[in-house]
Amino acid sequence: MIQLVLSLLLGLALVVSLYFFARRSKPSAEGTAQQLREARQTLDSLQFGLLPNDLVERIFAREDLEYVLSAARPEVQSLFLADRKNIALAWVGRVRSAVLNLMRFHRGHARLHARLSFSTEIRLALNFAGLLTACRLLQITFYLRGPYAAPGMVRTAAAAAGRVCSISEDSLAFLNVKRVDQLENNEARNRA
Amino acid sequence: MGIFTQFVWLGGMLLEGVILVRSILGKSFAKYPLFYVYIASVLFTSGFLYVIYFVMPSKNVPFYWRAQYLTLALGCGVIFEISRNAFTQHVSLDRFVRWTMGMTFGIIFLLVAIHAFVLPHWNPSVNPADLERDLRLAQAVALLAIVFLTQYYGIEIGRNIKGMILGFGVYVGASIISLTLQLFVGAKFNTAWQVIQSSSYLAALSIWTVALWSYDPAPARPNEPPDPDYQRLAGRTRQVLGSIQEQLDRTPR
Numbered sequence: 001m002i003q004l005v006l007s008l009l010l011g012l013a014l015v016v017s018l019y020f021f022a023r024r025s026k027p028s029a030e031g032t033a034q035q036l037r038e039a040r041q042t043l044d045s046l047q048f049g050l051l052p053n054d055l056v057e058r059i060f061a062r063e064d065l066e067y068v069l070s071a072a073r074p075e076v077q078s079l080f081l082a083d084r085k086n087i088a089l090a091w092v093g094r095v096r097s098a099v100l101n102l103m104r105f106h107r108g109h110a111r112l113h114a115r116l117s118f119s120t121e122i123r124l125a126l127n128f129a130g131l132l133t134a135c136r137l138l139q140i141t142f143y144l145r146g147p148y149a150a151p152g153m154v155r156t157a158a159a160a161a162g163r164v165c166s167i168s169e170d171s172l173a174f175l176n177v178k179r180v181d182q183l184e185n186n187e188a189r190n191r192a
Numbered sequence: 193m194g195i196f197t198q199f200v201w202l203g204g205m206l207l208e209g210v211i212l213v214r215s216i217l218g219k220s221f222a223k224y225p226l227f228y229v230y231i232a233s234v235l236f237t238s239g240f241l242y243v244i245y246f247v248m249p250s251k252n253v254p255f256y257w258r259a260q261y262l263t264l265a266l267g268c269g270v271i272f273e274i275s276r277n278a279f280t281q282h283v284s285l286d287r288f289v290r291w292t293m294g295m296t297f298g299i300i301f302l303l304v305a306i307h308a309f310v311l312p313h314w315n316p317s318v319n320p321a322d323l324e325r326d327l328r329l330a331q332a333v334a335l336l337a338i339v340f341l342t343q344y345y346g347i348e349i350g351r352n353i354k355g356m357i358l359g360f361g362v363y364v365g366a367s368i369i370s371l372t373l374q375l376f377v378g379a380k381f382n383t384a385w386q387v388i389q390s391s392s393y394l395a396a397l398s399i400w401t402v403a404l405w406s407y408d409p410a411p412a413r414p415n416e417p418p419d420p421d422y423q424r425l426a427g428r429t430r431q432v433l434g435s436i437q438e439q440l441d442r443t444p445r
Contacts, residue, residue: 011332108345
């Protein structure tokens with residue numbers, strides 16, 4: 001019985017995946033100068049726009065909460081909590097989308113190599129999935145219990161994302177202006 | 193023989209003939225030899241079974257299953273052809289698809305051997321649909337791997353190969369679903385099974401006729417990677433992700 005259900009599920013999975021495969025638009029030319037520039041921007045936005053420690057600490061500052069709870073009226077308190085919740089949700093959403101962009105960049109870059117290490121790629125994919133899941137869990141926690149529900153998790157996610165940037169910075173060292181310009185020239189020559 | 197069966201049978205042979213003629217006129221036979229050998233074998237067996245149906249009707253069913261196993265084996269060649277052409281610039285991905293299909297077939301044959309050893313009276317030829325479904329599952333796993341990998345890495349593939357994947361996928365998917373339901377529901381499902389099986393194959397042939405009408409070369413080779421050392425890229429990314437994982441493991445939840 002279980003075997004029959006599994007067979008049926010596999011057949012259905014194939015048909016559904018073919019539907020999406022047929023609808024797939026032409027993939028972008030990964031690895032082009034344009035894409036490399038976007039990767040650079042993604043890293044910059046992660047590093048300078050989202051993750052400075054003082055910014056993260058400001059969003060989740062417990063002193064602010066304690067001050068508002070002790071000094072403000074109940075309607076101001078609820079307004080404050082609602083605002084902080086929205087900011088926290090927006091912050092996690094941006095971190096998550098930036099990690100997604102980085103993941104797309106890695107895949108687009110890795111596919112240019114003829115010989116990939118499959119076990120490495122699987123491990124990387126699982127690790128990316130783990131980080132994305134952690135971000136999703138944070139979003140759910142903030143949504144249900146507010147921005148002060150998981151302070152440890154926030155610090156950890158911020159630090160982890162920060163480390164992604166700093167080490168990715170090294171791995172993307174080849175993205176210097178000279179190299180990108182060279183790629184653009186090559187592309188222009190190919191088009192001509 | 194009903195009008196629908198006649199229509200599907202003859203229509204199928206007509207489309208197979210058209211595909212083969214176009215492959216010769218468009219000089220694409222040599223580009224996808226395994227695929228066209230598969231089409232030629234199906235055309236030959238369909239013609240043979242058509243004659244048998246009128247000359248020796250009682251032999252039709254056993255001949256049908258033998259022909260089905262032959263085309264099933266050649267169908268694996270189609271998957272090799274798809275994988276080779278889709279991943280022509282990605283040796284490791286091609287190897288992974290072959291490995292996946294080989295492993296799945298290996299597991300299926302191992303299970304059949306264990307069944308035959310443990311149950312001496314068990315005979316797979318008594319219920320050939322069961323074995324066919326299991327072998328189609330191996331093809332489905334390989335096709336899913338191809339579709340997933342092209343999607344995951346954003347690999348561009350040509351019209352010919354896309355058509356092969358869609359056509360073969362429709363046929364394999366419909367076969368698995370109908371064969372499973374036939375085993376599940378029983379003899380009541382036989383008529384529906386025949387209709388689904390033959391219609392899906394006709395649909396696959398129609399897709400192949402359109403997609404392979406003319407030869408469409410594989411998309412141009414993508415740019416060279418800016419950093420040619422894959423191990424360095426993967427090593428750094430792994431290092432980043434490893435440290436993230438370490439940090440997340442310490443997170444109080």
